Amino acid sequence: NTKSVESFTKVKPFNQIDGTITYGPYSNIVALTEKELSVHYRNNSPFLTVTRIERLIEVSHWGNIAIEEKIEVEHTGAKLKGPFSRYDYQQDHHSGPASVRSYKTVLPASASDVYYRDTNGNISTSNMKMRKDLVELDLRPRYPLFGGWRSHYTLGYNVPSYEYLYHSGDEFLLKMRAIDHVFDDMQVDEFVTKVILPEGSA
Template sequence: MPPPVASLATSGLLLLFLVSAVSSSSLPLENGIRVVSAEKRIDLTGSIVKVFVTLKVENAASASDASQVLVAFTPTEVQHLAIVKATRAEGKRKKKAYNPLSVQESDLPTTPNGARLYSVQLSTPLKPGETTTLQVFYVLTHSLDPFPAEISQSESQLVYYRDSAVLLSPYNVLEQVTYIKMPSNRIESFTRVDPTSRAGTELKYGTYNNQMPNTYLPILVHFENNRPFAIVEELVRKVEISHWGNVQITEQYKLKHGGARHKGAFSRLEYQSRQSISGTSSFKNLLARLPPRVHSVYYRDEIGNISSSHLRTDSHKSELEIEPRYPLFGGWHCTFTIGYGLPLQDFLFEADGGRRYINLTFGCPLLDTVVDDLTIKVVLPEGSKNPQPVVPFLAEQHLEVHYEFNPIFMLAEPLMLIFAVFLFFVACIAYLHMDLSIGKTS
């Protein structure tokens, strides 16, 4: 059982005192950087934690040009870190634009509290005396712990979330505030670090001034979260490319409810009669965002086709709403398969030198789900050679497969079919001219 909130607050104040004594020698290479203001917004309205951090950073007048800004994550956050993105604000007012920046894990040593540093590469160096605004967005998965770990059919789900009231940073932070957004008004408890306030579903920590580098003040929030904790334990996607104009996608899912485990018996009657009360933490449908111009869509499991699905298509997107054969409670599993076809011309391109590449979205089409294990199998046409997969995770979430293909091989399958039919007719003619009767020997 997690420690009481009061003890966490006490230990947090002690930790604040300890890390405040860190000497300036622990600062990174570009020690002219300081954070003038920081705003951290934590979105806990779903099963996936989304964090938005806005940093106004300044380079000291006596320092050299800064080509990077470091952001810090605790070891626990690194284990659950799914994606990190950063942008830089350029221009003023109506002409302001946010340009994407590269984010890489830094090779600098860890900070005294064990934090891992990531480097945000600036497109243009920050000159001495200049300020700039950065926005960092990152996603954490499996970071909400159900408590109690088991609940009955009619109980709501409560979860714990752990973070810091102040921004963990390798730089001095002059002014900082943290906002935490919950999915409902039911907040069982939360760590108070003055100044702390609550307004409806939102908690505010701060404003805190003049924080030393590497300051970390742990907080614990215990709140209600009945959103679907849909986890794809394994997804196997098979992509079959045919140069006759079609791309066939087959996706096999092993899905589970990753929330508090269900205890006791399940009553279908109670679930149907009081859906707003019974089974509030369960889910019974999922939404898949498919490419436009999808066709030949099917949805089935081990038993056969499942009719409880709805497909909505237009020129920009296709949405498939699916419903498993039974609602999923915490700890329950189900397996199913989704298949669909796509027009080849939407995804097949030709690069310089005659090489071809197929460009498909990398990831799971099911919205608001976490994929633990993803396997992609690409089946190329007969006669393809020198395949080369490209997965630019740091740029775009896409999978490109380059390969060489001679159009003459498009005749391979028709010729094989013609040859098979020819052999069949030859066999029929031979059978008709053979005398298989049993006669008497003379």
């Protein structure tokens, strides 16, 4: 939307109509010619980034696989200006469009014994819905996230090993998602995964 455009590079020919900026067409351009274009626009949407996930997969002798993820997130959008008042924030339901109050995480349909906690203990401000093909978690951090603010938490659950562990004779194959759906359109900066196999595995 050009109403939110602060400025843009005007390389002729260009055209600005309603919410669209169009460059070109360009002809008779020498090969490998470069010209930098930039568009500066206002966007108060929340930009949530996963800065790090450490995923631990523990395969048990007893038909269970335990998953635990230590997740660090940061609001990488426009930074909050001025002081923050939780009271004012809670009174005005239309305030804070750029803040992140909650987001949806998706787990496998067979996930059980789900927990969501941080260094202070269990975080009870979450909801879990069992869908046909997945488990949907509505995660709500202890505080809303504004630009530059961070949060970290641990999310864990169990799944039955027969859904992910295959074997032929003495050979076993573990086949599961490398990473869960943390939130829509997620960007992950750093991802570490560790697998713990049963004692005696070779």
